[in-house]
Amino acid sequence: MNTTVDTPMDTPLNADERWHAVGSTDDFPDGDLWPVVADGLPIVVYREGEAFYALYDQCSHGPTRLSEGFVVDGCVECPLHQGLVDLKTGEPRSEPITVAVRAFATQVVGGEVRIAVPPVGAASLSKPTGAMAGCGTHGSACGTPQGS
C-alpha cells in the first residue's frame, strides 16, 4: 500500500518511523532536486522556500532515480520516460507513471533538515536490495504487489 502525505510535516507518518538528519538547510538550494540517503534509503529532497519535501528516490514506473530528473510545474519529471510525480505528495501526475512514489515527512530543527523514515525491514517500507527490489518491476516502495 502506498502512503502519500502533504509535506512538510513535523511528525513522522507512522509510529515506527524515526527522524534522520540529511544536512543543513544551506545544503539544499531552492528549486532543485537533491539526492540524499536516510538510514540507507535513497531519497530525493526538494526545497521550496522554507519548505522541504522528500520522496523515495526511485520512479515507480522503472529503475530510475527521480533525483536525476527535472522540476516541472511542481512535479519531478522522470528522466527515462518523462512521467510526472507531484513533488509534494508523490502522486502520479502523468503517464506512464500510475503508482504514487512514497513521500516522507520532513522537519527542520536548528537549521538541520530531517526526514522521517521507517527502520530497515519495517512493514511500512522495505529497504530496497537493488534497483528493482520488491515487485520485480517496480521498486519496493512503489506499492505494487509482487508479480505485477
Ligand code: FES
Ligand atoms: S521509469 Fe520513470 S516514467 Fe518510466
